[in-house]
Amino acid sequence: MSADKLTATARALRRALPWLLVAALGVGATGCDRGGEAREAEAIDASADGRTLDFALTDHTGKLRRLSDFRGKVIAVFFGYTQCPDVCPTTLAEFVQVYRRLGQRADKIQVLFVTVDPERDTQQLLAEYMPAFDPRFIGLRGAPQDLRKATDAFAVSYTKIGGQSGKDYTLDHTAYVFLVDASGHLRLKVPHGQSADALITLIEEILD
Amino acid sequence: MDTKRMALLFAALAPVVGAAHAEVKITDAWVRGTTQTQTASGAFMSITSSEKAALVGAASPIAGKVEIHEMRTERGMMHMRRVERIELPARNPVVLGPGGYHLMLMGLKQRLVEGASVPLVLTVAGSNGHATDVPINVTVAPITAQHSPANHGH
Numbered sequence: 450m451s452a453d454k455l456t457a458t459a460r461a462l463r464r465a466l467p468w469l470l471v472a473a474l475g476v477g478a479t480g481c482d483r484g485g486e487a488r489e490a491e492a493i494d495a496s497a498d499g500r501t502l503d504f505a506l507t508d509h510t511g512k513l514r515r516l517s518d519f520r521g522k523v524i525a526v527f528f529g530y531t532q533c534p535d536v537c538p539t540t541l542a543e544f545v546q547v548y549r550r551l552g553q554r555a556d557k558i559q560v561l562f563v564t565v566d567p568e569r570d571t572q573q574l575l576a577e578y579m580p581a582f583d584p585r586f587i588g589l590r591g592a593p594q595d596l597r598k599a600t601d602a603f604a605v606s607y608t609k610i611g612g613q614s615g616k617d618y619t620l621d622h623t624a625y626v627f628l629v630d631a632s633g634h635l636r637l638k639v640p641h642g643q644s645a646d647a648l649i650t651l652i653e654e655i656l657d
Numbered sequence: 658m659d660t661k662r663m664a665l666l667f668a669a670l671a672p673v674v675g676a677a678h679a680e681v682k683i684t685d686a687w688v689r690g691t692t693q694t695q696t697a698s699g700a701f702m703s704i705t706s707s708e709k710a711a712l713v714g715a716a717s718p719i720a721g722k723v724e725i726h727e728m729r730t731e732r733g734m735m736h737m738r739r740v741e742r743i744e745l746p747a748r749n750p751v752v753l754g755p756g757g758y759h760l761m762l763m764g765l766k767q768r769l770v771e772g773a774s775v776p777l778v779l780t781v782a783g784s785n786g787h788a789t790d791v792p793i794n795v796t797v798a799p800i801t802a803q804h805s806p807a808n809h810g811h
Contacts, residue, residue: 534699535728535755536735538689542801577692581800611739617763619726624735641730642756 490647492628493638501633504599506563509575509588516602517633522559523652524629528605528622530566531578536624536641537562541582546645547652548583557631558652560586563599565607565622567591603627603635630655679708679745679783681791687798688762690771698769699726699759700777700795703752706745713742713788714780721764723777728757745781755803773797 503516516524525544529537541562548555562579564570567590570578575588591599600607605623612618628637628651636655639648686702700723704712715723727740743758745751753759760777769775779791 531695532697533735533737534689534697534726534759534761535737536730538800539755539803542803545801571694574692574694577694578800581692606734610737617722619737619761621734621736623733624730625733638733640733641735 490650491640491643492651493625493640495627495635495638498635500635502602502629502635503633504595504602506589506591506595506599507572509572509579509590511572514587514589516561516629519559519561520633521631522557523631523656524559524561524627525648525652526561526563526603526627526629527625528563528565528600528603528607529624530564530620530622531570531574532566533620533622538582540624540626540641541586543643543645543648544586545583547648548585550645550649551652554656555585557656561589562586563589563596565596565600565605566620567593567596569616628652628655679706679710679747679781679789681706681710681745681779681781681789683779683791683793684750686777686793686795687802688769688775688777688795689802690797690800691765691769692800693768695768696765697761697763698765699761701753701755701759702793702795703750703754704743704745704779705748705750706781707748709747709784710745711742711782712745712751712779713782715760715777716780717762717775717777719766719775720762721766724761724763726759726761728759730756742782769797771797771799 505513505515508514527537527540529540531537544560547558551558560583564575570590572590575590579586579588590596607620607622609618609620624641626639627635628639630636637651639651682705684703686700688700689698691698712725715725717723724739725741725743726737728735728737730736743751774794774796777793777795779793780788781791782788
């Protein structure tokens with residue numbers, strides 16, 4: 450009996466396998482032909498969405514910024530918080546490499562870091578944190594309702610976890626880098642863990 | 658009990674006591690540097706225990722508290738959880754690194770300046786439940802560090 454069951458499962462799997470592979474290829478891989486050690490670039494095509502996204506938040510110098518202020522540039526938006534020890538600084542560090550490798554062409558890219566923890570990430574903290582990576586990076590924060598508008602626009606979720614003593618909570622949050630093209634359309638959702646080379650490949654795809 | 662018998666007894670016990678205290682080696686320990694106002698950071702390292710053991714806690718005089726955290730990303734979401742312990746199999750290095758486990762230093766009492774060294778005490782429990790404190794010094798890496806300083810070439 451269990452043998453029958455196994456065979457049935459195996460048959461079902463065999464039938465599903467080509468489709469699984471198609472899905473994997475469709476979602477992953479926009480290709481990275483730099484060869485060598487560069488890993489394949491991986492991103493989720495979000496262009497079908499077709500919406501022009503916008504939000505209004507305050508930057509780390511106190512200036513009100515709209516996403517639409519950066520039209521003409523490719524925007525890399527990342528949501529996180531400065532007490533995040535791993536994903537957030539690693540992602541920003543990759544973009545330090547991206548800027549460095551692109552040289553002058555880095556002017557065509559704007560990195561925006563939106564804190565999902567405005568309670569602890571004060572303007573002062575962001576004003577220290579962003580330039581510690583690159584003075585061109587912009588940190589953004591907002592009142593809960595403004596932050597909510599921004600996270601809703603990108604379908605970003607975040608949840609406070611733990612912290613009995615009030616300040617020691619961590620946050621679970623969406624860890625995609627969102628690539629928005631020069632006309633303000635969301636193009637790619639890039640999962641965490643891409644190398645600077647992979648990011649450059651993806652950015653170059655939507656630069657023109 | 659005469660001294661001779663006592664010595665024999667100790668001689669017999671010694672290896673047992675030795676086995677209860679797993680020898681723990683820490684390599685490539687680093688903590689991410691902070692800015693003036695930041696009050697938390699993550700520490701990363703490789704831990705190898707001579708015997709089966711578990712990392713059950715950590716503390717530092719420069720932090721209000723230190724917790725063991727596990728990070729994972731699932732369907733685009735980054736999840737962070739406090740864990741009670743990290744199992745250390747005998748002679749197999751366990752890496753606390755970006756994308757996995759880390760020690761979370763919270764309530765930092767001072768800025769972590771790149772190039773400095775900060776003290777950390779790891780509490781390791783042997784298979785018999787006996788806990789030992791392992792004091793280490795951790796190098797402060799640049800805020801932009803992606804790997805351990807050993808293979809951090811820029």
